[in-house]
Amino acid sequence: MTGGGCRVGHWPLRASRMVIALAVIVSVMLACADVRAQSHTGAVGEAGAGSDVAALAEQMGPLSAEERAALLARVTDAQARELLIHYLTRDAPAAAQAPVSTSASVIARVKAMAGQVGESLRRVAAAAPDAMVAYGRVLQERLDVTFGAGGGLLIVGSLLLLCVAGALTEWLARRALEPILRANRQGPCATARDQFLRTVIWLVAELVALLAFAGGYVAAFVAAWHGNPARRDFVLAVLVAILITRVAVALTRFVFAPKSPDWRLMPVDDEAAAHFVRGARQLAVFGSLLLLGSMFGHAWGMGHDEWRFVALVSGLLFAAAALAFLLSFQRHARRAVEAALGSETVPRWAGGVAGWFWHLLAVLYVIAAFLIGSVSVLLDQPFDPVAAVLGFVVLFVLYPYLNTLFGRMIAPLGPAGEVAAPGPTYDAQFMAEIGESEDEGAINAAISSAALRAADRRSLQADRRVLRRIVAIATFVACVLLFGVVIGVDLFGDTSAHPVASFLIRVLVDVGLVGLVAYAVWSFASAWIDRKLAEEHAKMPPEEHDDIGPAMQGGTRLQTVLPLIRKTLAVTILLLALLVSLDALGVNIVPLIAGAGVIGLAIGFGSQTLVKDIISGLFFLMDDAFRIGEYIESGNVSGTVERFNLRSLSLRGYLGAVYTVPYGAIGAVTNYSRDWVIMKLRFRVPYDTDLDKVRKIFKKIGQEMLEDPELGPNFLQPFKSQGVVKMDDSAFIVSGKFMTKPNKQWAVRKAVYEKVQRAFRENGIAFAPKRVIVEVPAENHFEEDDDLPRKPALTGGAATAVVAEGG
Numbered sequence: 001m002t003g004g005g006c007r008v009g010h011w012p013l014r015a016s017r018m019v020i021a022l023a024v025i026v027s028v029m030l031a032c033a034d035v036r037a038q039s040h041t042g043a044v045g046e047a048g049a050g051s052d053v054a055a056l057a058e059q060m061g062p063l064s065a066e067e068r069a070a071l072l073a074r075v076t077d078a079q080a081r082e083l084l085i086h087y088l089t090r091d092a093p094a095a096a097q098a099p100v101s102t103s104a105s106v107i108a109r110v111k112a113m114a115g116q117v118g119e120s121l122r123r124v125a126a127a128a129p130d131a132m133v134a135y136g137r138v139l140q141e142r143l144d145v146t147f148g149a150g151g152g153l154l155i156v157g158s159l160l161l162l163c164v165a166g167a168l169t170e171w172l173a174r175r176a177l178e179p180i181l182r183a184n185r186q187g188p189c190a191t192a193r194d195q196f197l198r199t200v201i202w203l204v205a206e207l208v209a210l211l212a213f214a215g216g217y218v219a220a221f222v223a224a225w226h227g228n229p230a231r232r233d234f235v236l237a238v239l240v241a242i243l244i245t246r247v248a249v250a251l252t253r254f255v256f257a258p259k260s261p262d263w264r265l266m267p268v269d270d271e272a273a274a275h276f277v278r279g280a281r282q283l284a285v286f287g288s289l290l291l292l293g294s295m296f297g298h299a300w301g302m303g304h305d306e307w308r309f310v311a312l313v314s315g316l317l318f319a320a321a322a323l324a325f326l327l328s329f330q331r332h333a334r335r336a337v338e339a340a341l342g343s344e345t346v347p348r349w350a351g352g353v354a355g356w357f358w359h360l361l362a363v364l365y366v367i368a369a370f371l372i373g374s375v376s377v378l379l380d381q382p383f384d385p386v387a388a389v390l391g392f393v394v395l396f397v398l399y400p401y402l403n404t405l406f407g408r409m410i411a412p413l414g415p416a417g418e419v420a421a422p423g424p425t426y427d428a429q430f431m432a433e434i435g436e437s438e439d440e441g442a443i444n445a446a447i448s449s450a451a452l453r454a455a456d457r458r459s460l461q462a463d464r465r466v467l468r469r470i471v472a473i474a475t476f477v478a479c480v481l482l483f484g485v486v487i488g489v490d491l492f493g494d495t496s497a498h499p500v501a502s503f504l505i506r507v508l509v510d511v512g513l514v515g516l517v518a519y520a521v522w523s524f525a526s527a528w529i530d531r532k533l534a535e536e537h538a539k540m541p542p543e544e545h546d547d548i549g550p551a552m553q554g555g556t557r558l559q560t561v562l563p564l565i566r567k568t569l570a571v572t573i574l575l576l577a578l579l580v581s582l583d584a585l586g587v588n589i590v591p592l593i594a595g596a597g598v599i600g601l602a603i604g605f606g607s608q609t610l611v612k613d614i615i616s617g618l619f620f621l622m623d624d625a626f627r628i629g630e631y632i633e634s635g636n637v638s639g640t641v642e643r644f645n646l647r648s649l650s651l652r653g654y655l656g657a658v659y660t661v662p663y664g665a666i667g668a669v670t671n672y673s674r675d676w677v678i679m680k681l682r683f684r685v686p687y688d689t690d691l692d693k694v695r696k697i698f699k700k701i702g703q704e705m706l707e708d709p710e711l712g713p714n715f716l717q718p719f720k721s722q723g724v725v726k727m728d729d730s731a732f733i734v735s736g737k738f739m740t741k742p743n744k745q746w747a748v749r750k751a752v753y754e755k756v757q758r759a760f761r762e763n764g765i766a767f768a769p770k771r772v773i774v775e776v777p778a779e780n781h782f783e784e785d786d787d788l789p790r791k792p793a794l795t796g797g798a799a800t801a802v803v804a805e806g807g
Contacts, residue, residue: 113379120378124312127305134306135297158224159238162217169216170209177205189262192408198263203254210246214239237295241288248284252277255401265404272332279325286321290314291385311377315385319370323363330359336400362396390486399479406471411464459531466523473519477512480505510584518577522570529566561621563628564644609664613647617663630673631743634666673742676716679749683756684731684768691732695721697763698736701755711751714744719752731768 184201188194221235256273257264264273294314297307326333334356369388376383484505579589626632631640632651637659639651649666651659685694702718705711717739726733736756740748760767 131306165220166213166217170213173212245284252280411467612664633670730771
């Protein structure tokens with residue numbers, strides 16, 4: 001794929017390399033078989049002659065009905081009688097035995113299986129020296145050629161001619177498809193849908209060219225075929241191997257687009273994409289040849305033990321090649337997984353862990369598939385290696401690709417997964433709104449509008465991230481189901497030929513569905529709560545605190561209750577998902593629920609204080625005694641409510657200290673932030689002050705402050721005089737009061753003090769200092785023996801009295 005398509009001038013070179021490699025390996029296999037066949041003189045005698053009955057029965061196992069009849073025709077009467085007795089003895093029901101426990105039965109079955117595997121291994125090892133001889137003999141008999149007389153060269157030359165015929169038809173097809181591919185290369189690639197469409201068109205064209213190759217190959221063979229069924233099967237099997245290899249390479253290039261970065265959906269660089277395609281090509285060629293050789297031996301009547309040896313060696317070689325591929329490309333694979341998840345979906349550390357985990361699972365899958373296949377071959381149980389390879393592709397290639405594709409098509413996050421930055425974005429719309437205006441109101445309105453747009457973008461991208469995670473979980477469940485179908489597991493039947501695999505896949509599907517539903521419910525509920533909290537926050541006026549007094553601006557009741565509801569909902573969903581997942585694993589959850597009830601009862605009796613705190617907190621919330629952001633006082637503790645939890649609340653004191661108060665210890669609550677606040681101010685004036693004049697001054701100040709554009713909206717009642725509320729030895733105590741909204745009284749009080757001071761100075765009214773009158777007798781009244789220093793002591797006592805009264 002170059003620039004969006006495959007260049008016509010390059011494909012014959014790649015195809016010729018692949019065909020030459022196939023021909024060389026087939027020639028080597030045939031030559032080895034020829035050498036081993038010529039080193040052993042004497043053909044195979046009567047089938048089964050000189051072998052025991054068990055070996056003869058083992059040899060008949062994989063044969064068809066016609067082949068069994070031909071084999072029985074060549075045995076003696078004594079051998080036939082012993083063979084019948086062998087089958088009757090083997091199929092006879094076992095003698096009645098005492099019932100055994102399930103664990104003992106499992107152990108016995110494992111021991112029996114291990115014994116059978118060991119016995120089969122001994123037979124395979126004994127047949128290993130003659131495996132290549134048997135393989136060469138079968139090929140010569142079926143293909144009706146003699147390798148030593150140039151038969152191998154004849155086969156290889158015929159295959160090359162057929163491949164040349166197929167290549168010619170493929171070249172004609174590619175020439176016809178070139179206008180379509182040229183138009184496809186010039187198509188847009190701005191979105192994930194465009195990229196997918198470009199690669200699909202290229203893949204369809206590639207498959208059409210491969211069909212043309214197959215058509216030319218088959219047409220050339222039909223033209224030269226002389227009616228030998230074995231040669232027909234051999235030629236068609238080689239064609240299937242070529243097609244499997246080239247389709248695998250085409251699909252890999254479709255996924256990674258090594259030479260078309262603009263078309264690439266998978267988040268890998270050019271180097272990694274080229275490595276993946278190259279490794280997939282090598283594995284496909286090697287695996288197809290191994291599968292071809294094993295298939296010929298099994299289909300053409302090769303000895304059973306010899307065929308099992310060939311199958312085991314082929315599986316070992318392919319597993320080793322696959323592990324070498326995974327180990328050599330582990331860095332690229334981990335980077336691809338981390339980039340596929342992306343920081344917008346999971347944290348960076350989780351992406352790194354997922355990359356290592358993906359690679360570990362891939363290695364374990366290859367090892368497990370090899371072990372299961374080897375045991376299946378040794379126990380004569382069915383095993384499909386092609387299904388195992390397709391299962392690997394589904395889990396480790398198709399799932400990341402579909403996850404990336406659906407995620408980018410359904411919930412795109414923008415270029416490179418960009419996330420809107422916090423705060424307003426001063427974009428072109430913002431600049432157009434303010435223009436060259438210097439009006440502060442217009443600029444503030446534009447800033448508010450930009451902030452709202454930024455908040456909408458952040459909310460939209462948060463919803464998209466949630467949707468991408470839901471898509472990832474749903475895609476995983478679908479791929480697990482597809483994996484079960486590919487490997488032939490009956491997920492919905494009562495019985496299955498692979499009970500362990502069926503159980504594991506069912507568990508993965510059930511847990512995945514539970515996780516999908518739980519995460520979807522939690523995500524949408526949490527998003528709704530966040531949206532409601534944002535709406536409630538937008539309804540509140542901006543906080544204007546002058547740091548004169550404690551902040552007392554409270555939130556709404558929803559702002560107080562919704563965070564608690566979110567925490568409760570999260571715990572509830574987590575517990576329900578855990579219980580349902582345990583039930584899917586086969587764990588009986590009824591005792592767990594009963595045990596949890598007993599434990600809860602015990603905790604209730606043993607932690608009465610905790611229960612008291614929780615119950616008290618519920619009643620405080622029901623009474624709406626306080627909210628987030630309100631200033632309250634309880635006992636000797638006061639502060640702004642910062643947060644709630646299950647058993648306590650946190651208060652931020654005026655000087656910054658944080659108090660954690662259990663609900664059970666709150667008692668009476670004084671809330672200073674609810675509805676309105678009255679503040680009373682007192683002023684000392686001399687006895688000769690005109691009190692009516694003071695009243696008029698206070699009233700005038702109140703009217704002026706009501707008309708103030710900043711302070712006026714804060715008033716609920718204006719500042720006014722309450723007259724003389726107290727007298728002392730030196731002054732009248734005049735009081736004034738006003739009513740404001742919560743948290744607004746401090747700024748109003750500051751302004752009232754300034755205006756009263758200015759008005760008193762303008763009207764010649766002085767503030768009366770505090771005085772204590774002390775009558776001291778004249779000096780001639782003191783006796784000669786009196787202590788004159790008593791006068792300073794009397795003055796100090798008077799000052800102490802003034803301070804005590806002011807305190």
